[in-house]
Amino acid sequence: MALLFEIHSLSASYGTNVVLEDVNFSVGENDFIGVIGPNGGGKTTLLKIILGLLKPVSGNIVFNADLLDGKSIGYLPQMSTGDINYPVTVTDIVLSGLMIRKGILSGMTSADKKKAVMIIDELGLTEMAGSNINELSGGQMQRVFLGRAIIGDPKLLLLDEPGNFVDSTFESDFYEKLKELNSRMAILMVSHDVGTISSHIKSFACVNRSLHYHDSRAITNEDLLAYGCPIQLVTHGDIPHTVLKYHE
Amino acid sequence: MDTTLFQYDFIVKGLLGAIFASITAGLAGTYIVSKRMVFLSGGITHASFGGIGIGYFLGINPVVGAAVFGIMSALGVEYLSVKQKIREDSAIGILWAFGMATGIIFIYLTPGYSPNLMSYLFGSILTVTNADITALGIMSVILILYFGVFYRTILYISFDEVFARTYSSYVDIFKYITTSLIALTIVLNIRMAGVVLVISLLTIPPNIAMLFTKVYFKIVILSVFAGFAGTATGYAISYFAGIPVGATIIFTLVIIWVMAKGISLLAGKLPKLKSVNSSPKKHVE
Numbered sequence: 001m002a003l004l005f006e007i008h009s010l011s012a013s014y015g016t017n018v019v020l021e022d023v024n025f026s027v028g029e030n031d032f033i034g035v036i037g038p039n040g041g042g043k044t045t046l047l048k049i050i051l052g053l054l055k056p057v058s059g060n061i062v063f064n065a066d067l068l069d070g071k072s073i074g075y076l077p078q079m080s081t082g083d084i085n086y087p088v089t090v091t092d093i094v095l096s097g098l099m100i101r102k103g104i105l106s107g108m109t110s111a112d113k114k115k116a117v118m119i120i121d122e123l124g125l126t127e128m129a130g131s132n133i134n135e136l137s138g139g140q141m142q143r144v145f146l147g148r149a150i151i152g153d154p155k156l157l158l159l160d161e162p163g164n165f166v167d168s169t170f171e172s173d174f175y176e177k178l179k180e181l182n183s184r185m186a187i188l189m190v191s192h193d194v195g196t197i198s199s200h201i202k203s204f205a206c207v208n209r210s211l212h213y214h215d216s217r218a219i220t221n222e223d224l225l226a227y228g229c230p231i232q233l234v235t236h237g238d239i240p241h242t243v244l245k246y247h248e
Numbered sequence: 249m250d251t252t253l254f255q256y257d258f259i260v261k262g263l264l265g266a267i268f269a270s271i272t273a274g275l276a277g278t279y280i281v282s283k284r285m286v287f288l289s290g291g292i293t294h295a296s297f298g299g300i301g302i303g304y305f306l307g308i309n310p311v312v313g314a315a316v317f318g319i320m321s322a323l324g325v326e327y328l329s330v331k332q333k334i335r336e337d338s339a340i341g342i343l344w345a346f347g348m349a350t351g352i353i354f355i356y357l358t359p360g361y362s363p364n365l366m367s368y369l370f371g372s373i374l375t376v377t378n379a380d381i382t383a384l385g386i387m388s389v390i391l392i393l394y395f396g397v398f399y400r401t402i403l404y405i406s407f408d409e410v411f412a413r414t415y416s417s418y419v420d421i422f423k424y425i426t427t428s429l430i431a432l433t434i435v436l437n438i439r440m441a442g443v444v445l446v447i448s449l450l451t452i453p454p455n456i457a458m459l460f461t462k463v464y465f466k467i468v469i470l471s472v473f474a475g476f477a478g479t480a481t482g483y484a485i486s487y488f489a490g491i492p493v494g495a496t497i498i499f500t501l502v503i504i505w506v507m508a509k510g511i512s513l514l515a516g517k518l519p520k521l522k523s524v525n526s527s528p529k530k531h532v533e
Contacts (some may be wrong), residue, residue, distance in 0.1 A: 051414050075414050082408035087282050087464050096404045100415035104401045104422075132462045148411075 001028040004068040004156050004186055005050070010059030012045055019045045023059070023211040027156065029067065032182045033213075034201035035190040041208040043190040044078075047158050050188070051075060067155055071100050074154030074185070076145050078161050084134045090144050091116055091129045097148035119147045123177070139170030146174075150181060157181060159189040163196055175200045262483045265376055268384035269440045269449065270475035275391045276433040277450035277475075278457070278468045279426065283406045288325060290447045291340035292431045295321035295347030297443050299435075300368050301354030310368065311380070314438060317347060318431035323424065371442030371494025380439045387436050391429060395468070402426060403464055440479075441494040452501040453478065459512040478504050 006026040012019050019042040027033060035043050048054040049061060051073060063069060074097070082093075094116045095108055120129050123143040128136060133144065142162065149157060162174065178187060178200065191197045198204075206212045280289045299317030303310035321343045328339035355365060367375040395402060405412040405422050412419050434446055441449045457470030482497030489496075 053413055071415075073414075075411070077408075077411055081410035083283075086407045087458060087462055087467055088403065088407045089463055092403065092464070093407070096400070096408075096411070099400065099404055099412075104398060104416065104418055108400065130462065 001030060002067060003028050003064055005061055005063045007049070007061045008059050010049065010056045010061065012042070012049055012054055012056050018057075019209065020049070020056075020207075020211070021209050025205060025211050025213060027186055027188060029155070029186055030182065031186045031188070032178075032200070032202040033186075033188050034194070034197045034204040035188060035207055036192065036194050036197075036204055037207040039192060042211075043192075043207050044160055046207055046211070047075075047160055047188070047190060050156075050158060072152070072155040074149035074152065074157040076142075076149045076157070076159045076162060082133070082145075084141070087132060089130050089132060090120065090125055090136070093133065093144050094119055094147040094151055097151040100152055115151060116147075119151050123147050137170075139174070142170070142174065143177075146177070150185075153184075155185055157185050157187045159187065161190055161192070163191055163193045171196075258487070261376060261378075261381060262487070263480070264381050265384065265440055266476055266479040266483055268381065268388045269437055269479055270453070270472045271388040272384060272391055272433045273437060273450045273475050274453055274468055274472035275395050276430045278454045278464065278471050279402070279406065280430060281451055281454040281458075282464070282467075285430075286447065286451050287337060288322070288340055289430065289434060289450060291325060291344040292318050292322050293434050293438070293443055293446055294344045296431070296435050296438065297368070298347035298350030298354075300438075300443075301351030301358075304358045305354040311383070311435060311439070314435045315432055318435045319428045321347060322427045322431040326424075326427070367442070368438060369442050369444050370492055371438070371440050371445060371497075372492070376439050380436070384436050384440075387433060391433065394425075394429060398422070399465065441497060445494045445498045448498045448501060449475070449479075452498070452505050456501075456505050456508045459508050474504060474508075475501075 004027050007023055010023045011021050023046070025046075035046060037043050045054060049056055091113075095112060098108070098112055098115075117126075117129070120126055123146065125140060125143055125147070128140060133141060136144065149159075159178075163171075178189075181187065189197060189201065203213070203215045206214065280286055296314040296318035299313030299315065300310040301313075302317075303313030306313075324343060325336065325339045328334045328342075329336035334342075366372070401416070401418070401422060405416070405419050406426075409419060409423075434450070437446050437449055440446070453471035453475035454467055456474040457467040461467055461470060478501035479497050482500035483493055485491070485500065486493040486496035
C-alpha cells in the first residue's frame with residue numbers, strides 16, 4: 001500500500017505550550033484510522049498540521065507528491081466553525097469544497113454545479129438543496145459538510161469529531177457512507193468517542209502529546225478507562241510506526 | 249427660471265444619491281447583516297465623527313477625515329480584540345464614544361460657527377455636493393466589481409473562516425479589504441443619512457430582502473431595490489413635507505420593513521403553491 005504522507009519526529013506547540021512531541025506517523029492509501037485520545041491531547045492539532053494550518057516547531061511532514069498534495073485533502077471540521085445562521089444555501093456550501101482547486105477569482109462552472117447536484121443527491125439532500133443551513137437537522141448539516149469535504153474527490157478525508165453533531169438516527173447511515181468512501185480515499189477520523197468508532201475503523205492512533213499507532217481495531221473500553229490510552233499494543237502491519245512500551 | 253433650475257438640480261442630485269446610496273448600502277449592508285457586524289458598523293460610523301471634527305478644525309474636507317477615522321477604527325477594533333485581547337464589543341464601545349468625543353472637542357475648538365454639524369449628525373441632501381455624489385458613484389462601481397469578481401471567495405470566508413483558511417492564504421487580506429470598503433461606504437453615506445441614522449440605511453434593506461430569499465446574491469439585489477424604494481420615497485416625502493431627509497428615509501424604510509414582514513407572515517399562512525424547498529424542517533437540538 002502506497003503512503004500518502006509521512007510525519008517525521010514532529011513537534012508542535014501553541015506559544016510555550018507543547019501539544020505534540022516527537023510524533024512519527026504515516027497514512028496509506030486505503031487506511032481508515034481512528035485518532036483517539038483525551039481532550040487537549042493534540043488530536044485536532046495533528047489535523048491542523050496535516051492541513052498546513054499550523055507549522056511544526058520541529059520535524060516535518062512529507063507528502064507523497066504523486067498521490068497527495070494540499071489540494072487533495074477533504075476536511076470535515078467540528079460543527080462550530082461555520083455560522084449556521086448565515087444566508088448560504090446547501091448547494092453553495094457543497095460547492096465551497098471546490099475552492100481549494102480554484103484561485104481567488106473563483107467562478108463555478110456548470111460542470112461544478114452538476115457535480116454538486118450529484119453529491120447532494122448521493123447524500124440524500126436533494127430536497128434541501130436550496131435551503132439555508134439553519135433549516136436542517138443536525139444529521140443533515142453533517143451530510144452537507146461531508147459533501148463539501150468530498151466534492152473535490154480527495155485522496156485523504158479528515159474528520160474532526162463527526163460524532164459531535166450526528167443524531168443517532170443518522171449515525172449508522174453516516175458510518176455506512178464513510179465505509180463506502182473509504183474504497184476511494186483514506187480516512188483519518190478524530191474522536192473521543194472510542195466506543196462508537198471502534199467498529200468502523202481499520203486501525204487507530206492514540207494521541208496524547210505523543211502519538212502511538214496501533215494497527216488493529218481491537219480497542220477495549222477497559223484499556224482506555226484504565227490508562228486514558230491503551231498500553232503495550234504492538235502490532236506490526238505494512239506501515240512503519242513508532243512502537244512504545246508504555247504511555248499514559 | 250432659477251427655481252426650476254434649483255429644483256432640477258435637487259431632483260437629479262436626489263435621484264443619483266438615492267441610486268448610489270442603495271447600491272452601496274445594499275452590497276455593504278448584506279455583508280454586515282449576514283456576518284452580524286451591525287454593532288461594529290455602528291462603531292465605525294460614530295468613530296468617523298472624530299474625523300469630521302478634525303477635518304473641520306484643520307480646514308480639510310471632513311469626509312476625508314471621516315474616511316481615515318472610519319478605516320482606522322475598523323482595523324483598530326480588529327487589532328484591539330485580536331492582538332490586545334480586549335472583548336470586541338468593548339473595543340467597539342470605546343472607539344464609538346472616543347470618536348464622538350474627539351469630533352465634538354475639535355468642532356468646539358474650531359473658530360466660528362459650524363453650520364453643517366447637524367447635517368453630519370442627521371444627514372441633509374441640501375449639503376450634498378456634486379463631489380459627494382461622484383464619490384458615491386465611484387464607490388458603487390468599486391463595490392460591484394469587488395463583490396462581483398470575488399463573490400464566492402468573500403461569501404465563503406465570511407460564512408466559515410476556519411474552513412476558508414484550509415484552502416486560502418488570503419483570508420486576512422480579504423477581511424481587511426472588505427472591512428475597509430465597508431467603512432468607506434458608511435462614511436460616504438453619512439452625507440445622505442447622517443452619523444446617527446446611516447446604520448439603518450445599511451441594515452434595514454437586507455432585512456427586508458431576507459424575508460423573501462435565502463440566496464446571498466438575491467439578498468443583495470433585493471436590498472438594493474428595497475433601499476432605493478425607501479430612499480427615493482423618503483426623499484420625495486421630505487421634499488414635499490419639508491421635514492429632514494435622513495430621518496424621513498429611515499422612517500420610510502422601517503415602514504417598508506413592517507409591511508414586508510406582514511406580507512411574508514401572510515404568505516407563510518397561505519397554502520404552499522410553489523417551490524419544493526419551501527418545507528423547512530426546523531433544526532431540533
